[in-house]
Amino acid sequence: xxxxxxxxxxxxxxxxxxxxxxxxxxxxxxxxxxxxxxxxxxxxxxxxxxxxxxxxxxxxxxxxxxxxxxxxxxxxxxxxxxxxxxxxxxxxxxxxxxxxxxxxxxxxxxxxxxxxxxxxxxxxxxxxxxxxxxxxxxxxxxxxxxxxxxxxxxxxxxxxxxxxxxxx
Amino acid sequence: xxxxxxxxxxxxxxxxxxxxxxxxxxxxxxxxxxxxxxxxxxxxxxxxxxxxxxxxxxxxxxxxxxxxxxxxxxxxxxxxxxxxxxxxxxxxxxxxxxxxxxxxxxxxxxxxxxxxxxxxxxxxxxxxxxxxxxxxxxxxxxxxxxxxxxxxxxxxxxxxxxxxxxxxxxxxxxxxxxxxxxxxxxxxxxxxxxxxxxxxxxxxxxxxxxxxxxxxxxxxxxxxxxxxxxxxxxxxxxxxxxxxxxxxxxxxxxxxxxxxxxxxxxxxxxxxxxxxxxxxxxxxxxxxxxxxxxxxxxxxxxxxxxxxxxxxxxxxxxxxxxxxxxxxxxxxxxxxxxxxxxxxxxxxxxxxxxxxxxxxxxxxxxxxxx
Numbered sequence: 001x002x003x004x005x006x007x008x009x010x011x012x013x014x015x016x017x018x019x020x021x022x023x024x025x026x027x028x029x030x031x032x033x034x035x036x037x038x039x040x041x042x043x044x045x046x047x048x049x050x051x052x053x054x055x056x057x058x059x060x061x062x063x064x065x066x067x068x069x070x071x072x073x074x075x076x077x078x079x080x081x082x083x084x085x086x087x088x089x090x091x092x093x094x095x096x097x098x099x100x101x102x103x104x105x106x107x108x109x110x111x112x113x114x115x116x117x118x119x120x121x122x123x124x125x126x127x128x129x130x131x132x133x134x135x136x137x138x139x140x141x142x143x144x145x146x147x148x149x150x151x152x153x154x155x156x157x158x159x160x161x162x163x164x165x166x167x168x
Numbered sequence: 169x170x171x172x173x174x175x176x177x178x179x180x181x182x183x184x185x186x187x188x189x190x191x192x193x194x195x196x197x198x199x200x201x202x203x204x205x206x207x208x209x210x211x212x213x214x215x216x217x218x219x220x221x222x223x224x225x226x227x228x229x230x231x232x233x234x235x236x237x238x239x240x241x242x243x244x245x246x247x248x249x250x251x252x253x254x255x256x257x258x259x260x261x262x263x264x265x266x267x268x269x270x271x272x273x274x275x276x277x278x279x280x281x282x283x284x285x286x287x288x289x290x291x292x293x294x295x296x297x298x299x300x301x302x303x304x305x306x307x308x309x310x311x312x313x314x315x316x317x318x319x320x321x322x323x324x325x326x327x328x329x330x331x332x333x334x335x336x337x338x339x340x341x342x343x344x345x346x347x348x349x350x351x352x353x354x355x356x357x358x359x360x361x362x363x364x365x366x367x368x369x370x371x372x373x374x375x376x377x378x379x380x381x382x383x384x385x386x387x388x389x390x391x392x393x394x395x396x397x398x399x400x401x402x403x404x405x406x407x408x409x410x411x412x413x414x415x416x417x418x419x420x421x422x423x424x425x426x427x428x429x430x431x432x433x434x435x436x437x438x439x440x441x442x443x444x445x446x447x448x449x450x451x452x453x454x455x456x457x458x459x460x461x462x463x464x465x466x467x468x469x470x471x472x473x474x475x476x477x478x479x480x481x482x483x484x485x486x487x488x489x490x491x492x493x494x495x496x497x498x499x500x501x502x503x504x505x506x507x508x509x510x511x512x513x514x515x516x517x518x519x520x521x522x523x524x525x526x527x528x529x530x531x532x533x534x535x536x537x538x
């Protein structure tokens with residue numbers, strides 16, 4: 001929420017004795033919640049740790065069930081079809097074709113600090129799809145069916161390793 | 169807000185709170201303050217003490233709540249159940265609502281990493297569909313124009329202003345190729361429906377509306393795990409199941425229905441629904457939009473209440489609102505401008521949760537099924 005708006009609410013609460021302001025859309029009176037909750041989840045990744053180690057080495061891994069001959073991407077540690085836990089880690093060769101894409105202009109609250117971004121889905125040579133951001137200067141260069149490659153880069157400003165598609 | 173809907177439903181059925189055996193509440197929440205909406209609503213509505221729960225199936229929560237309530241009645245567990253859908257999305261600022269809806273897919277791999285938004289999920293389908301079949305942004309815009317037109321006759325619609333194809337094309341981009349007027353709005357709303365056993369319903373009304381069949385479907389959490397982006401598999405499965413149960417010919421379902429509600433959270437979603445429900449062949453759905461075949465008097469009238477696009481899409485309320493609309497249509501209780509001709513006495517509601525993550529297809533009939 002905008003800082004100046006919150007300061008206005010604080011002022012009104014102090015002067016009027018109640019945190020009640022007009023709603024920005026309807027003008028109806030609204031009570032501004034006295035409490036604020038921040039959520040940041042701690043997501044367990046121990047069983048797919050290899051995927052993240054791979055990113056640090058510039059590699060993107062999928063898992064594969066040798067019994068069913070199926071790939072899992074995003075990777076999972078269990079094969080639900082044969083109940084097997086002994087999945088293989090396979091490095092994705094990184095070549096594919098563009099299946100679809102979009103340009104996100106209206107962004108979520110936690111993405112407002114990024115410029116507009118392109119989300120794309122590519123079908124990889126191995127037969128599964130990858131969804132991630134597409135690095136390209138001009139989205140009008142994109143054509144469905146064009147060859148693309150998967151690369152690992154740091155996402156700025158945070159600096160974490162993640163995977164991107166780029167035109168081949 | 170939920171009370172306003174519950175009050176109308178109780179009065180329409182001519183019952184009181186004492187007659188209600190169970191309350192099934194559809195609500196997704198997160199953007200609104202109350203964490204136990206079923207309990208809070210029941211207290212306000214004089215329903216404290218009645219068995220209840222909250223049901224979540226994303227944007228299909230309303231249908232899920234309705235179906236579970238109907239199953240409680242048909243199993244004989246209760247004589248009368250109330251299905252209530254409610255959502256108050258404006259209790260949070262818009263970017264927070266955008267964030268929370270965007271999270272409603274696969275959180276870790278698609279939101280946390282790549283910031284998918286709800287419009288962008290459907291935009292991935294729109295891009296693929298338009299490229300494969302040659303549909304244009306104008307074709308998508310025609311869905312918005314139709315739904316805004318009918319909303320202008322609906323006193324409960326969020327947007328009663330009509331729009332033109334040009335307005336849609338010039339509206340600001342949200343997730344290319346979808347623009348603001350291709351998208352359903354962030355909405356507050358509520359709906360309620362009374363479900364009763366045959367014996368009880370016959371005492372309450374001369375015009376009961378029957379649930380003739382329900383079909384269910386779901387799809388992968390990660391969009392990337394789907395084979396293509398041209399069809400919602402969950403809808404195809406749910407439609408096939410519902411048609412079978414209701415005795416509808418799956419090769420020509422339009423012959424069975426007077427009026428249909430489809431889940432037009434985005435314009436592309438209505439076009440996909442035409443195909444996935446079997447109203448048009450694959451790749452031909454946009455032609456129904458282009459030729460105006462889903463207006464009153466066309467091949468099959470769709471979303472005569474304004475749809476999610478213009479009536480609004482208060483997530484948990486939507487499926488229940490579809491049931492209320494089909495009921496009113498079959499009873500011929502809506503304003504003439506948007507009343508379908510009721511000849512066959514059957515209607516259909518198609519309610520999708522997320523991006524085809526969940527689907528419910530519910531068929532309503534003036535005739536007792538079977």
